[in-house]
Amino acid sequence: MPRIHPAVRAAFRVTGRVAPPLALAASYRAFRTIGAPAPVRTADRAVHERARRGELRVAGERVVTYAWGDPAGDPVLLVHGWRSRASRFARLVETLERSGRHVLAYDAVAHGDSTGRYTTILDHLAIIRRIADDAGPLAGIVGHSFGALAAGTAVTEGVDAATYTAVAAAPSFDALNDGFVRAIDLPATLHDRHARRVAARLFPDEPDPAARFDLFRHPVAAPALFVHGSRDREIPPASSRALHAAHPGSRLVEPDAGHNGVLDAPETLGAVLGHVTAGAVNSA
Template sequence: MPYVPAPVSTGLRALSAVAPPLAVRAAARAFWYVGPPAAVRPADRGVHERSRRGAVDVDGERVVTYRWGDRRAPAVLLVHGWKSRAARFAGLVDALEAAGLGVVAFDGVAHGDSSGRRMSALEHQAAIRAVHDAEGPFTAVVGHSLGALAAGLTLADGLPVDRFVSVAAMTGFDAIAESFLRLVGMPAALHERFCQHVERTFPGDVRDVRARIDLLAHPVPEGVATLFVQDDDDRMSLPAGAPLLHAAVPGSELLTTRGLGHNRVLDDPAVVAAVVAHVTASRPATVRR
């Protein structure tokens, strides 16, 4: 989710009341602002520092990659979300290594130690494909937030993996816009106008953005064993989207939690255990709080 400083949110709310067209244009500019890269948390630093690092080129940007574990072992790709970085998966990295798997992750464009100034789900998809070509193949992909959305869309496009875990995914472009407007305090009445403006001015003259960034219209293939994880108290990826994603992928599983929110779900031991169980082909237990 785009980073918007409090004074900017206050200004957008005021503009929405007196000059909606200007508010939409200003909000669209704020929508692309990534802000300073997230720092590596102290709890994640040990995992971060013992990784084997590399880099791939993604449309002229240097995307930093990380690998852990035995290169000969089946590997899992981890895809982080907005305003995050690869190290945020540290607890899961440890657990996957302990299960005998190799692990690969990367800092998305304009995130972590990678270069760039902005990132969309489409650019995250391009990074996933580039990392797959350089570090794959992968037996499974685990994505969080925007990373889960981008990973799911890339699987729909044919990325060859056996298993997928989606943690706190948004359903698509419109869901991202809805959450953004809600979090900055702009009225829902401006949703359609905002979406049209962002789509019309999307970087790179990309066409049909709303149709392309839609995990319900382009679901994960049935042949990919899929687990959706969603917390009931997530304020960014609203819980109502998870059952829709689950229903769009016949045979998929839905694991629900409570009280963990959007990010802490990645640190929960029971969730980590369920993710590892899924990617190692065991059936995950339902986790409820």
């Protein structure tokens, strides 16, 4: 999770002890808050601006989609993380594009150039299915952070992808909740109540979101690559090591990088390209 200001942590810590209902209401609002869309980095602008753009309507919102490279090439879908955007994959887009792939991505609801104020993993899943249905079988799906959980869940639930790559993966709904309440310093006695509130309000029709959105309980059947920066302070590298152990035959790469910087690391780019290429050979 992003770093939280010490004053905010102190407020949650104190309020959680003296007024638990107020603390839980505030923690839920904070959990849902996305904030202003992340800007396109200067280093990514050229790739962002030359993309072929499209639009989808999901959950009543306008979702902006992007495509690069040869439309006849093997499609690879990139799924960005929380408070991020498709352009953050710019170095990977260039790498896959040079290899002849048809690179696809999108700005999730309430992210980037798409509309909306809030989003859930259900919106991601709807978008992924729509793009995959249009593109046909994917040569690969690559997710970063929260996007890795969404991408992995999509594959376990039927999206056809020859390979799966998780970069700095959030491994489960429970892990997301746990990381958040620890980041804001909500008292441990309120952790389960916070998780139940999030589940009930964000997924009212889902009997057990913690069970559904969990890459340990539902390992991805496609050949898997896990990449995690050794200096990641938002999601511990141990998460990807555990996912690697839970996915027999998978590969683990740990570049010397942080949570977002890992997307630009040469070791990441080479590993992802090699994984997608090997998947194409194996499925031929």
